[in-house]
Amino acid sequence: MKFCTVKQYFDDENNNNVTNGIATTVIPLPNKHLKIKANNKEMEQYEQELLRNVMPQELTKLILAANYLNFKEALDFFCRTVANAIQNKSVDYVRKFFGLESDFEPGEEEKLCKEFAWSFEGVDED
Amino acid sequence: MEDLCDNLLDDILYRLPLKSVVTCKCISKRFNTFISDQGFESKLFLQNSCIFHCTKDCPNFYFKIPLYPPNSDKATESSVKLPRRFKVLAYCSGLLLLLPTEGVLVLNPVTKRHQIINIFHYDAIGLAVEPISSSLHRYKVVRISARDGDPRQNLVAWECNDILTFDIEKEEARIIELPLNLPLPFEYWTSWFGVVNGLLTLISTSSKEILVWILNDYKNVERVLKTRITYIINSEWSIRIPIFYDGERLVLYLRNAGENGEFCMYDIAIDKWRKIGIVWAILDNIRAFVPFVPSLAEIKTTMWPDVSTRVVQILHKLSLLLGGGVTLKKDVLQLKWAEPNSYSKTHMRRCGEA
Numbered sequence: 061m062k063f064c065t066v067k068q069y070f071d072d073e074n075n076n077n078v079t080n081g082i083a084t085t086v087i088p089l090p091n092k093h094l095k096i097k098a099n100n101k102e103m104e105q106y107e108q109e110l111l112r113n114v115m116p117q118e119l120t121k122l123i124l125a126a127n128y129l130n131f132k133e134a135l136d137f138f139c140r141t142v143a144n145a146i147q148n149k150s151v152d153y154v155r156k157f158f159g160l161e162s163d164f165e166p167g168e169e170e171k172l173c174k175e176f177a178w179s180f181e182g183v184d185e186d
Numbered sequence: 187m188e189d190l191c192d193n194l195l196d197d198i199l200y201r202l203p204l205k206s207v208v209t210c211k212c213i214s215k216r217f218n219t220f221i222s223d224q225g226f227e228s229k230l231f232l233q234n235s236c237i238f239h240c241t242k243d244c245p246n247f248y249f250k251i252p253l254y255p256p257n258s259d260k261a262t263e264s265s266v267k268l269p270r271r272f273k274v275l276a277y278c279s280g281l282l283l284l285l286p287t288e289g290v291l292v293l294n295p296v297t298k299r300h301q302i303i304n305i306f307h308y309d310a311i312g313l314a315v316e317p318i319s320s321s322l323h324r325y326k327v328v329r330i331s332a333r334d335g336d337p338r339q340n341l342v343a344w345e346c347n348d349i350l351t352f353d354i355e356k357e358e359a360r361i362i363e364l365p366l367n368l369p370l371p372f373e374y375w376t377s378w379f380g381v382v383n384g385l386l387t388l389i390s391t392s393s394k395e396i397l398v399w400i401l402n403d404y405k406n407v408e409r410v411l412k413t414r415i416t417y418i419i420n421s422e423w424s425i426r427i428p429i430f431y432d433g434e435r436l437v438l439y440l441r442n443a444g445e446n447g448e449f450c451m452y453d454i455a456i457d458k459w460r461k462i463g464i465v466w467a468i469l470d471n472i473r474a475f476v477p478f479v480p481s482l483a484e485i486k487t488t489m490w491p492d493v494s495t496r497v498v499q500i501l502h503k504l505s506l507l508l509g510g511g512v513t514l515k516k517d518v519l520q521l522k523w524a525e526p527n528s529y530s531k532t533h534m535r536r537c538g539e540a
Contacts, residue, residue, distance in 0.1 A: 123190065143201035176208050
């Protein structure tokens with residue numbers, strides 16, 4: 061029931077949405093879920109293990125894969141992980157995390173930072 | 187990252203505490219536009235809304251019941267201990283009017299910005315707020331007193347169930363008479379009154395049903411029944427107070443004397459009740475509630491040296507509780523002496539033994 065998209069994925073030969081590496085991470089998840097469904101702590105440990113070696117850029121790809129495969133629990137888990145990683149961090153840290161650059165006009169960014177200066181108090185150091 | 191569509195960006199950002207989401211506005215134009223969108227903002231504020239409650243007389247402990255379970259894995263405060271002389275005088279649109287032991291001030295718990303107001307009589311006082319844009323709000327402190335200055339006549343006019351409105355811009359007050367043919371009497375303990383989507387709304391509860399009325403036209407004194415909720419969870423309980431209503435969801439405080447109280451939320455669209463929190467039986471029956479919905483309203487800040495350290499600590503604790511912040515490690519004001527959870531347990535144990 062969760063896997064009509066997965067079947068489609070295997071059927072499509074030229075699939076750009078999900079690379080092999082990502083697939084090997086995401087697809088075993090539902091089996092694991094079913095096996096240790098009741099035991100939350102074990103699942104947490106398994107999830108921590110899974111993400112120990114994952115770089116931020118890969119997390120974005122994992123989110124896209126989970127979204128494409130319509131896999132709600134994995135999507136929830138990956139989004140939660142990203143949110144925890146960027147919570148209370150500086151603007152530069154989050155930019156580096158996502159591989160983004162500022163596209164503001166000169167002075168626009170300073171204006172925004174000044175307006176919301178209160179939100180930068182107590183932010184974690186990079 | 188450019189691949190992440192708006193839905194996925196939403197899924198990540200709405201899990202962050204308010205403070206972090208606002209910081210993200212400075213990342214790029216896309217983030218700024220996305221976060222400033224009114225729909226996203228309302229959703230974010232609702233996610234961070236809570237019921238803030240305490241004992242009505244001389245409270246010591248203040249509790250927070252979030253309307254929705256927190257998304258973050260990091261722990262947040264759910265109660266705070268404040269001095270007994272501390273008082274919440276009024277609440278409106280995300281701003282609190284406080285009496286933190288001495289002096290009155292307006293606080294936005296999200297931004298921690300506060301302004302001292304120089305008044306010395308604290309009775310019959312309220313806060314009027316007019317939201318102009320997301321961070322620009324006009325606010326005034328309103329005090330009701332008799333024209334000839336006779337203090338004994340302060341609140342007489344308002345015993346007869348009329349509505350007093352205050353125009354912030356013109357600084358004028360107006361009385362709106364409630365329609366005489368209101369279906370049920372307005373009783374404090376079973377009714378709720380407020381403004382929802384620009385319309386005056388009145389909610390009355392009975393053991394059989396909950397009625398939501400909107401006052402469509404003040405001149406012709408017409409009222410329209412908007413919603414009738416016939417199934418009430420725990421309807422036989424004796425205390426049944428509507429606390430929060432925004433047109434889409436209603437929160438009731440339900441309690442039977444001597445037992446745990448419950449906060450239950452009714453989602454109008456899906457016709458479902460959900461328990462969102464409890465109040466321990468040992469806590470006083472007569473409680474004060476603030477349905478707190480955060481806002482980013484700017485406050486003309488009073489500079490630090492004019493506010494005592496003790497007051498700053500109080501404001502800081504309130505911000506942690508209501509502003510949705512995570513307990514910060516590197517905080518300048520190390521609140522070592524205040525660990526709310528351990529105090530609550532001691533307090534409850536003591537009460538139990540008594």
